[in-house]
Structures are given as C-alpha cells and as structure tokens.
Amino acid sequence: xxxxxxxxxxxxxxxxxxxxxxxxxxxxxxxxxxxxxxxxxxxxxxxxxxxxxxxxxxxxxxxxxxxxxxxxxxxxxxxxxxxxxxxxxxxxxxxxxxxxxxxxxxxxxxxxxxxxxxxxxxxxx
Numbered sequence: 001x002x003x004x005x006x007x008x009x010x011x012x013x014x015x016x017x018x019x020x021x022x023x024x025x026x027x028x029x030x031x032x033x034x035x036x037x038x039x040x041x042x043x044x045x046x047x048x049x050x051x052x053x054x055x056x057x058x059x060x061x062x063x064x065x066x067x068x069x070x071x072x073x074x075x076x077x078x079x080x081x082x083x084x085x086x087x088x089x090x091x092x093x094x095x096x097x098x099x100x101x102x103x104x105x106x107x108x109x110x111x112x113x114x115x116x117x118x119x120x121x122x123x124x125x
Contacts, residue, residue, distance in 0.1 A: 054065050
C-alpha cells in the first residue's frame with residue numbers, strides 16, 4: 001500500500017490537477033474501480049497480451065501507443081475518401097489507365113500483400 005501511495009504522489013508531481021480530475025472522472029465513467037477485484041495473475045496476462053499485440057516491451061508505453069493508434073485510425077476514413085477521389089480521376093473511362101481488375105494480378109491478390117491485409121483487419125475493428 002505504501003508503494004502505491006508513493007506512485008500516486010509521484011504521478012501528482014508530474015500531472016496537473018485538471019488532468020487528474022479528468023482521469024478520475026474517466027475511471028468512474030468506465031467503472032474501472034472493478035479492476036481492483038481482478039486477480040493479479042489475470043491482470044498480468046492481460047497486460048502481457050496487450051504488449052504483445054502492440055509489439056511494445058514497456059508497459060508504460062501502452063497509453064501513448066494506443067493514443068497514437070487511435071489518431072491514425074481516425075484518419076482512415078479521410079484517407080479512403082482521398083484514395084477514392086484520386087482513383088475516380090485516374091481510372092475514368094477512356095483515360096487509358098489500367099483498371100482495378102489488373103490489381104488482382106498483384107502479389108496478395110490486389111490486397112497489397114500482408115500490409116493490405118493488416119489494414120483491412122484494422123479497418124474491420
């Protein structure tokens with residue numbers, strides 16, 4: 001308990017009161033107090049799985065990594081619109097450009113290979 005109190009004091013040194021209040025409100029809204037009842041081993045397994053999925057070795061990077069991933073995922077619809085508009089201009093009938101059907105001849109069947117499949121999986125989330 002004393003170590004937890006020391007950690008909270010250290011956090012308060014670096015985080016402003018407004019951010020701490022916002023953090024506590026988010027915890028309350030999401031009912032994260034229930035995590036206190038989670039057995040230590042299960043919590044450890046969940047954290048390990050999250051770190052493996054995000055390919056990070058430092059658990060303190062979970063928050064920043066998830067925030068970065070969220071920002072990137074928020075740009076996907078805008079990127080899709082841009083690609084659709086560009087393709088609409090490039091692949092107009094009579095433009096002489098190679099059509100989408102030729103993409104099936106590419107490695108990965110027009111999916112962009114492994115990267116394309118990963119993006120499709122991410123978008124499906």
